Amino acid sequence: MNLPQRLLAASSFALLLALPQGALGDELLEYGEYLSSQCSTCHRLDAFEGGIPPLGHLPKDYFIIAMREYKSGRRDNPAMVSVANALTDEEITALATYYAAQRQQ
Numbered sequence: 001m002n003l004p005q006r007l008l009a010a011s012s013f014a015l016l017l018a019l020p021q022g023a024l025g026d027e028l029l030e031y032g033e034y035l036s037s038q039c040s041t042c043h044r045l046d047a048f049e050g051g052i053p054p055l056g057h058l059p060k061d062y063f064i065i066a067m068r069e070y071k072s073g074r075r076d077n078p079a080m081v082s083v084a085n086a087l088t089d090e091e092i093t094a095l096a097t098y099y100a101a102q103r104q105q
Ligand code: HEC
Pocket: 035, 036, 038, 039, 040, 041, 042, 043, 051, 052, 053, 055, 063, 066, 067, 075, 076, 077, 079, 080, 083, 095
């Protein structure tokens, strides 16, 4: 490969990395918002409701770990165990992305 070709290859690779990442972030956020409709029957974003914790303040890592703990039974709240068991890892990541993004609002 000569130099111009190599530069071209490098820059289109960079473009490839930059573009889908943004698009993927938006998609995750929208998917998470869509999925969150099944959570908002119990959870509010910003306040405790009937002893149920709000989700809008949760950091993404914390959220994902909490959901894994419901799945594994380490956290044993029956409602949340059945909610978590019905979700795939991808759905949990989307929900975590959505709820973490509610922190600024
Ligand atoms: C039937 C009511 C109900 C529904 C529906 C529900 N939750 Fe929960 N959730 C709870 C309760 C009650 C707790 C507190 C349980 C505990 O003490 O472990 C909780 C706790 C959590 C926690 C831990 C919060 C923390 O601060 O540690 C997360 C995360 C969570 N829920 C996510 C979700 C998501 C995501 C959905 C929708 C996919 C959902 N929940 C749907 C009742 C519900």
